[in-house]
Amino acid sequence: MDRSKKEKLVAELHETFSNASLVVVTQQSGLTVGEVSELRTQMREAGAGFKVTKNTLAQLALKGTKFEHLADQFTGPTAIAFSDDPVAAAKVSAEFSKKNEKLQIVAGGMGEQALDVDQVQALAKLPSLDELRGKIVGVLQAPATKVAGVLQAPAGQLARVFSAYGSSN
Template sequence: MRPEKQYLVEEVSNHLNKSDYVYLTNYERITVDEIAELRAQLSEFDAEFHVIKNSIFGVAAAAQELPDLGEYLKGQTAIVVGGDNPSGVAKVIGEFFKKKDKVEMKAGILNERALTKEEIEALAKLPGLEVLRAQLLGLLTQPATGFVRVINAVPQGLVNVLQAKVRKENGE
């Protein structure tokens, strides 16, 4: 392989190492200003948008033993990588593409598993990482909260019984 192609393969490999996911998009009709806008939105999630050559991506993905996405490597392709919130990034991309109605998601890889366009759209509908963490914390604290209420109810019930007995004895 020629040195310049080897450099490009290494560059794409470095991008692929930035996260456990990669989304392939078609950017055919998007303007430079719109790409800048998308990159700004993605930077909030530490994600990046890179235009790549299909053949270079294929070589880099094969070298890292990622699933074969060769059927999606047609036309103009860009990748989105980086950050640790794949659903948040998918949500940003989905909303941006829907708003611009120019570009579309092709496919992706998450944890070394190929994703279809539909699976990425479903991933985008999931709550954000912080919301999921809060929900998990709520689930974990629920049993403890219920246990504390039961323990507190026993003394409270005894107090109520004693107060009722005292009122009865006093003729109230």
């Protein structure tokens, strides 16, 4: 790989690290092209990304970002999972590593906070932003539905009374 391609790759990785809320460092030894494609698809569907990295280039790209503390984790065949959602990358990485032993979570970072494997696994168990939004909408809609039902009940009862009174005359 020539110098200009390396510089471009470092710049892309630096931008990825700068924009992400969560980065999960993984080791992926022996994953087939099909398995990596499947993992990338799952990441995309969750709003996350997955990149196989060259350690030295990733360490260069980390400089000046909030994830600089992860530089020591880049040893061996590494890849990163990243997302704007503080849960998505951890959730997909954890689920995939359960099914496929070739992918192992090494560490993670949420902003300047370093995460060990157990913390990444705990983060993966939390609901995603979309799931939380859905729960909030459900909570907000439930009282409105109940209010509408209560308001309609007396009108329905009045209609039945008038109907019964009208049919008896």
